[in-house]
Amino acid sequence: MSAALISLDPHLRRLADEGFEIEVANTHLVVRSIPHVTTDGTLARGVLTCELSIDAATGLTSTPQEPHTMFFAGTPCHRDGTLMSNIIASSSRQRFGEIEVDYYLSSKPEVTHRYENVYDKVVAYERLIGSAARSLDKSANARTYARGIIANDDSPFAIPDSASARYRIGKVNRKLMGRVAIIGLGGTGSYLLDLLVKTWVTEIHLYDGDQLLNHNLFRSPGSPEPALLKEFPLKVNYYAQTYGRIHAGITAHPFRVTQDNVDELAGFDFVFVCVDKGSSRRAIAEGLLRLGIPFVDTGIGVGMEDDCLDGCARVTFIRPETPWAEVERLLPFGDDAEDDDLYRTDIQIAAVNSLNAIMAVMRWKRWANYFRDERNEMNSVYMIEGNNISNRVAR
Template identity: 35%
Template sequence: MTWTSELQVLASRNPFIDELVKQGYAVGFVNAHLVIFGVPYLNAAGDLMYLDMISPLDLREGNLIDRPSDHKLYFAGEVPCNIDGNKISAGTAEEVRFVSDEIVGNRMLSNKPEGGRQYESIEEKIYQYLALISAPAVHKYPGVTPRAALKKHVEAAPSPLRFPDTLSAREGMVGLSHRLRGQKVAIIGCGGTGAYVLDYLAKTHLEEIHLFDDDIVHVHTLFRLPGVYGEKHLGTPKVIALGEAYAEFHGGIKPQLKRVDRNNIACLAGFDFVFVCVDDAPSRQMIAQACHDAARPFVDVGMGLNQGRNGLYGFVRIAGGAVGDFDKLNGTPYMPAQNAEDREYRNQPQIAELNALNAAMAVIRFKQHMGFFDRLNESHAAVFDVAGMALDTVV
């Protein structure tokens, strides 16, 4: 069969996978799922059929397969039966399991080891299910080859992620996660909030994430960036420092050492979504207007803080998220066009938790736009009151 690079790595660290292939099984490693193609079984009428067995994998360090976190298995096909036409001794339910556009399970099997314990290993789980499903077919049709019967070769779906998305696989959310595939986004401004936006987006299947900023890393910047940056990064352009760090996880990070201005604003038309993370109101206004003119959705972030007797108080806000929001926001307090006189924000730079909150709100709004998260109203802005811990949406 055709080996993908991911399957090769998996087999090199887990001899069980290599053993399956040597036995003739057509095995795939697709979006953090182990798929065994063309497993023979009997349907209720006693006909010889073939199904694809699907099991999410729990991976730990070094691409080693961990002990299965549950006992379920998914497949595409009819309910497997014994020779007498009764279904095999496993619980079944109609449950869709999306692995890729080509591989979708329509049913779930539930079968625990003797005594109702957990499976000790992925080997035990797979071999128990293979025997349970195939034994009746092999008994009735002695000549059947229960290995690679369909000769189905499926390449792993392309992804810019350096690691398999086992979290989405384990939770059955591959279909939702893939709604971000093929998308190109821009983060304009890579200070505290913009850097956290990158941190969240780098864990997704976005095709490209472009970073726009012409500033360098200062000492105060170190307190606001996600992760740990040190002395060697001082004086380095922010987009270079961030790009090098996050390229270890995502292959589509594109640092752009430039400030977005009227000379290059036309480049925004090439993106599917834009995150506006600048703290200069006139620049924000120009970028938002350009996105509107190019019919590109954007989300703008910001915060306003004041220092009182009991500490900082103020708000964190997002605005936009859909094409057409600019008309609703332009000239309103939710997307200020003028810089505030109070510059307390600049005097209190060590507020990474508010940067992270601001970025999380923006990314949630983006994922609502992409259909990953549900959206209950057509709000075009949201404001979080820091002192009151209250969130208001603006419809």
Template identity: 35%
Template sequence: MLLKQTNHSLGIKELHNDDYEVEIVGNFLLIHSVPYLNAKKELVYGTLVSNVSTPSPNTHVVYFIGETPCGIDGRPMSQLINNSQRQDLGNGIIIDHLFSHKPNPMYPTYYEKMTTYVNILSGQAQHYFPEATARTGRVIDSKQEDSVLHYTDTNSSRAEVDAINEKLSGLKIGIIGLGGTGSYILDKVAKTLVGEIHLFDGDKFKQHNAFRAPGATTKERIDLNTFKVEYFKEVYSQMHKNIISHAVYINETNLGLLNSLDFVFISIDVGEIKKMIFRKLENLNIPFIDCGLGIEREGNELMGIVRTTLSTPDKREHVYNGLVSFSNGKDDDYKTNIQIADLNDLNAIFAVIKWKKYYGFFNDQRLEHDSNYSVNVNTVFNNET
């Protein structure tokens, strides 16, 4: 039984949201770090275990891993303990006790069932240790074999948008260019359920990159002089399992690397290569977003423009009608040497939002394929609808 299947019907989502240490192993729900008293009236911690093979509880009993729980008098809680016999439930779960606290009517969800037992145990512990709590907020690594994340996305379950998140599930995403904008795109895409994230960049991660990339890094890490794609893979593989690095510049010799992708973000400023990539993706019927960032000096201040251009199998030619420049020279308004992290991030945000609109994550009433945000007038312009 996968956690994503049980979140809505069993009350497990609420346990996550209340900061309990929740784990699903096979058909069993485990709540870790439950405080209780042992025979010496010491504060110790155990694990509650319940079968969750049915949509709602069909039995009132739970298992317990730990010492014999005692009341404030140091005597075993005989009113709770049905038997104390070590038992192997499979999946590495070995329990020590069986508890029985029968309600009338039956517990409506596993939230009520598990929190009832938590409160019975922790209530005794709190007599001597008032701060004792099972709501630790610690994250239990996801055991889902098919999950692309190393731990459960409790943020989405709190907001009840798990079903919406599934719209992005399994997509193979490419990010071409891991300079300022591309790295911020990765930062956001890595927090979704996409199946794979392919990174393409042949440049090394240098000191100046650290000032226009998300997060922070150490001087020692910069001094390793690794490829950008390897550095960012190392960082974001802590969250997402399937980040694939390609330490190459995309050119006519390796365009085949794009063949299996479902969607591509492009954040490079070499016009000739960009047009080649466009044509390749068009031939493959792959939708893509091209990002543009232009920053210029105006006296002692900076002016900036952020462009987001979407190309889909249903609409392609607009990218060749002056919206995107394929120049490598100074006449390209979006090609300057100035990079500012704020606008790199904003460029990525507009691109990711548009990508999510395309897949129905966000509502899209304008269906624009190109937009520009101008910093100095604080306005978004839809140049083509």
């Protein structure tokens, strides 16, 4: 399959964006999951295929697209199961490219007698064959989105991104491309990773020096991988291996970020800070501000009150130009200070950790102009009791 050709060619890309299951192999176009009626009147799915006409100058599909014919693996029948003799030029089992086909089809546009591009050609043949199938079942459609954008040469995913095709948000998704880091893979950090691997961010770097223990699994996403947990793995190694199944470019750094090694963060486009120790937060914040890297700092505080859990989730966004005095006002740096007690309670709840991660990702996406941002807040705090979020904007 020529991923580059589908990605670059506007007509092939349009087919992929609309959910057609297309492949290109050795200049042969293959379109799978074409609904059709069989000779016994039942529904089935077949394959349309043809040789692509390529423009020698551009390397893309030529316009107009010649020839006008296509091959079909399946039985192109009318609603009643009779063959569509009006479009069948010949019928014989043969091999065309890499596909065993049954029929050679010929149908020209009435006015121009040629297809202006390969998109028009595929849509026309699918309509001819699929309309009979849809007369029996309205849901019979070749636009399955099962494989979506099969070809995205710049895709960071380990599997095809059918979601971008289905909702046609490929362009806005690319705004998130770049290098990000997560510092701290506890409850909030692990949920952050779960959200980031569904985005088009190019590289995700994980920093944490702790092992993954049983209690961690109750405030992290997904279900445990027993085979990976036997040797008490480091969090970064476990999560990099687990999420590597969906996203490429995940790198594990099995150590804590300190004042001595914070300069290793140079070159990142954005950093998520998910630590619970004030001195560590200070060292990281000082380093990122000096390196000119925007970041989000997260924090939760959950405690027991009147036999109920109560507390908050905080997200603070720091730009490189933020004055240090303002950073000190916004971030809790004291490990034992009275005003930091809320953030240092031991209770961790998946619902609050995941909400904290969502707040952080939403703020990052607004910064990246992925979501609209008319508020431009620096600090957001969600209060459990009252179910409200208070925002503080930059001075």
